Amino acid sequence: MSLEVANLSLRKAGKTILSDIGFTAPRGQVTGLIGPNGAGKSTLLAALLGFTPSSGHVRFEDQDLMAMTRRDRARLAAFVEQSANTEERLSVRDVVALGRIPFQSALASANGAEDQAVIAAALAETGMTAFTARRFDTLSGGEQQRVHIARALAQTPHLLLLDEPTSHLDISAQLQLLALLRRKAMAGTTVLLALHDLDLAARFCDHLVVLKAGTLAAEGAPALVLDPALLHHVYGVRARLLHDAFAGHSVIVYDEAIPEALPHNPD
Ligand SMILES: Nc1ncnc2c1ncn2[C@@H]1O[C@H](COP(=O)(O)OP(=O)(O)OP(=O)(O)O)[C@@H](O)[C@H]1O
Numbered sequence: 001m002s003l004e005v006a007n008l009s010l011r012k013a014g015k016t017i018l019s020d021i022g023f024t025a026p027r028g029q030v031t032g033l034i035g036p037n038g039a040g041k042s043t044l045l046a047a048l049l050g051f052t053p054s055s056g057h058v059r060f061e062d063q064d065l066m067a068m069t070r071r072d073r074a075r076l077a078a079f080v081e082q083s084a085n086t087e088e089r090l091s092v093r094d095v096v097a098l099g100r101i102p103f104q105s106a107l108a109s110a111n112g113a114e115d116q117a118v119i120a121a122a123l124a125e126t127g128m129t130a131f132t133a134r135r136f137d138t139l140s141g142g143e144q145q146r147v148h149i150a151r152a153l154a155q156t157p158h159l160l161l162l163d164e165p166t167s168h169l170d171i172s173a174q175l176q177l178l179a180l181l182r183r184k185a186m187a188g189t190t191v192l193l194a195l196h197d198l199d200l201a202a203r204f205c206d207h208l209v210v211l212k213a214g215t216l217a218a219e220g221a222p223a224l225v226l227d228p229a230l231l232h233h234v235y236g237v238r239a240r241l242l243h244d245a246f247a248g249h250s251v252i253v254y255d256e257a258i259p260e261a262l263p264h265n266p267d
Pocket of ligand 1: 037
């Protein structure tokens with residue numbers, strides 16, 4: 001089943017942050033959530049899982065996600081936040097093991113054979129096996145980001161939400177992560193991720209949802225959505241999506257910088 005969002009609106013501090021958002025993230029596909037800074041991407045991801053009160057409907061696998069208990073929802077959906085807080089003194093293995101909590105009884109720890117196998121697989125898939133025994137707070141930003149992704153994978157989610165999961169990753173790690181998410185989608189996981197990099201969005205996403213100032217600006221296949229008029233309307237840039245025959249995929253070409261929009265340096 002797809003993730004179906006309808007009429008989702010949200011206010012914070014007396015201000016409308018999201019207004020009547022509706023879209024579908026198709027099952028087994030990678031859907032990219034794009035839009036400028038402040039468009040509402042992080043707010044929307046948190047609202048989908050009921051972390052922030054909102055009005056509207058969010059359905060997945062025939063269930064109302066916002067009405068589910070936290071534990072039931074965590075058995076179905078995992079969320080990699082932009083900057084997650086994690087107990088500083090935990091080992092990498094223990095952070096990833098947090099992903100098994102929704103599947104445990106009150107007293108059991110994540111030491112069953114299945115838990116062990118799932119945790120080991122999540123560490124391997126994110127390239128973090130060698131860091132298993134390291135303390136989480138000694139890791140670099142990119143390493144910590146990969147551990148958070150491993151923790152989400154350890155939840156074996158049917159729905160995987162990620163908020164800018166590539167923000168701390170080097171280019172190789174970005175490509176590996178997007179390829180991993182594609183494999184997860186092909187295996188049946190519904191993936192929805194907020195992204196700033198439109199090249200990655202064009203190349204790896206099956207479907208795009210575009211937000212502008214808390215409203216839905218467009219939804220559809222990257223080749224249809226990323227057209228010059230939309231890119232200008234949403235981002236205020238002149239850009240085109242070109243097919244690069246050498247690379248074998250599409251790339252965004254920006255026709256001009258916008259110097260007047262850059263900070264002025266008096267020197
Ligand atoms: N508690 C709050 N009170 C008032 N405004 C808020 C609050 N939280 C978020 N906002 C505003 O809501 C808007 C959407 O924020 P959000 O973080 O969802 O955007 P985003 O698309 O994820 O941005 P970015 O790309 O910069 O991460 C922003 O204008 C932000 O300032």
